[in-house]
Amino acid sequence: MPKSLTPRLMDLKTEIEGYARTFGLDFFEQVFEVLTTEELNMVAAYGGFPTRYPHWRWGMDYEQLSKSSEYGLSKIYELVINNDPCFAYLLEANAEVDQKLVMAHVYGHNDFFKNNFTFKFTNRKMVDEMANHATRVRRWIDKLGVEKVEEFIDVALSLENLIDQHAPHIKRNPDPKTAEAQVNTRAEGFKVDKDYMRPYVNPAAFLEKERKKIEDEKKQSKKFPERPQRDVLAFLLEHAPMEDWEREILSIVREEAYYFAPQAQTKIMNEGWASYWHSTIMTTRALRDHEILDYADHHAGTMAMQQGKLNPYKVGIELFRDIEERWNKGRFGKDWDECDDLRARRSWDKKLGAGREKIFEVRKHYNDVTFIDEFLTPEFAIEQKLFVYNFNDKKNSWEIATREFKKVKNKLLQSLTNFGQPVIDVVDANWENKGELMLSHKHDGVDLDPGYAKETLKNLQGIWRRPVGIFTRGEGKGLLMRHDGSTFSEKKVDL
């Protein structure tokens, strides 16, 4: 089980922490624990936490991690969790230079967790919370049996991505009372020319009846939910007929999904920032002469480009460095943008020296989407050899489609928005007045995977109990996929 730091590692920690502080990093209290490879694989399979509720998928991840580390295919370098205090793990058998590198990297993450805006509303006592979740789920397993509970967890996981990924802390729904007040329920009655005739033409009882009728009609035609709701899980928790234990598990899954959402939203930035700092701390301060080869080897390993894959470490660190250089040299603003002279651009240096300050600001106020949108430059895309790839049906293979900057950037942004997950809202929970739940997929040029959609609808139906469906597009046409629990149907609709 986790061992505390050896005196030597303790010294290293103090040393690295000192460097991090002098560079201006602002972090939570940092706790390092020393683990064996098996333990590290376990913790990694649990998403970085020492305990999670029982479920086979941790076992699946563990199997992969342990197999690949056993055969030397991959190795977990750092594992750090967003928590206060911040926990990170060191591999017992690592050499000293690796421990230093990992520590420096971890302080970068820690600073990012504490300061980046997307993390602001995450639970900083998540280690405890996860343990609580585990206890609660275990209690239900003891009561109801593992099969039943696990089956429901599988269902819940199938809907896990149906949350409002980009805004976990913004409440989008208007307060129901204020919305209610605005609804016009006044009954006018018949038109009356002479005022004194009014009580005779429109007697009070008639007006009352009229008012009721309008209200009833309003009630019937009122959409529910009134506005599309992105947080499908919250909607289900509030309105689906679930057992207590089901509700509890679904809310656990939702809470954990929201906890992890910011990490997925800032993958490039977070890894880039941490890598920037391990590299800065190591190469300017912490590295000893004899360690330089091993350091260079491992740093290069982390930054390696794999054909066809975007390495977030690499793109992130390079983009931060690029921003730093641009703000150091003043390569931004109107003058810079309008300068067409290549030679002038190449030697452009206003000696502003504002780079460091700028990247600290960037790490606070951006997520991956805004980060790429604002700071990805054509020069950078060329330098980093970015390209768009597509599947060529004729050749039945993946191939490079283009290196055109605009297309690269758009594709990249598209894959980052909602993390490349389809955007789906609840639009109607009483469809055709039959209590059927309808979702709507915001089609952005890519169809849903029909096989997956079918199975997911089936799972959703299991929770909603009444038939469920989703409006989407398939091959360019409007499509309604519907599942009533026993049969799945598809029909064309106009959207």
Added chain:
Amino acid sequence: MGLRIDQDHTRFKAIVRGKIKQNLRKYVQQGEMLGKKGKEFISIPVPFIDVPRFKHGSRQGGVGQGEGEPGDQLGQGQPQPGDGSGKAGEGEGQHVLEVDVSLEDLAQILSEELQLPNIENKGNDKIVTTRIKYTGINTVGPQSLRHFKRTFKEALKRQIATGTYDPGNPVIVPRRQDVRYRTYKLENLPQTNAVIIYMMDVSGSMGDEQKEIVRIESFWLDTWLRNQYKGLETRFIIHDAVAREVDRDTFFHTRESGGTMISSAYKLCRDIIKAEYPASSWNIYPFHFSDGDNWSADDTRSCIELLKTDILPDVNQFAYGQVESPYGSGQFIKDLREHLGDHDKVALSEVADKDAIYGSIKDFLGKGR
């Protein structure tokens, strides 16, 4: 050491095996490759369990990084950046990944697919001994476990890097951080005694294809029994009109000609058992493969006699597999079935072609003896 995750891990493996099972027939047929190469590990695809969710169709493309001109083909596999929530332990993988499966796992899969019962042991077994194996390297440890070579290698590396190494005067002084230690793991070694005695008819009527079938089948039998008994011994007997003991290689590659006297093999088998494997402490498995074309009815009678009085009382199970040869299937299995068919230590099976191996393994191992 037990980890909390073991429970989840076991559960996952159980699920995967349920998923893998359909593929097993195929494996059994490809088994010959395994046997021939004699490798300890084989590579088989393990399905990744992918919880269904709303997601984009898979061929949507993305942004990559690297060399190449537009139109150039990307490497194998499907690159899918942006897919999955991408953090350690939370990421999604591809649907099929190649995972090495050890023979032990394979035997486990085999047993579950064929619903093989675990074998009841006999003899003074279940004595589990623990052995310490020094396999790893660590940066901490007791002085007595210092790994000199690795330590000096580290020191040399450091000295070269710092420029304090002088090839003219190659003095290497390890420092504290250079020292490497051996680390150990505990291994359980159950002590059980089991022997398989393979017997094969190599008379003229047994062709190469028949031997191939025997070879594949014995590979799987071996795998299963090795999983059940650590320290399994194997013996090989070939026979035509006379029987002799041979090594594994000869067993699978000899081709004799001439007549068939099955009793000769059974006699030799009996002698080996009596001489070397006392029934009280050994689990004994004779497997006999033949095309069933015995020389005479007399010889068949003495075979049955031998089995009844000498072999069957001593063994866990006697198995006979009749391989169909170009000359058809012989009479022998019918005779055995008639006389010993309801004996619970006898397993009989007819193997018409390679596809029938699957059923045959079940015939042989399904009894749990």
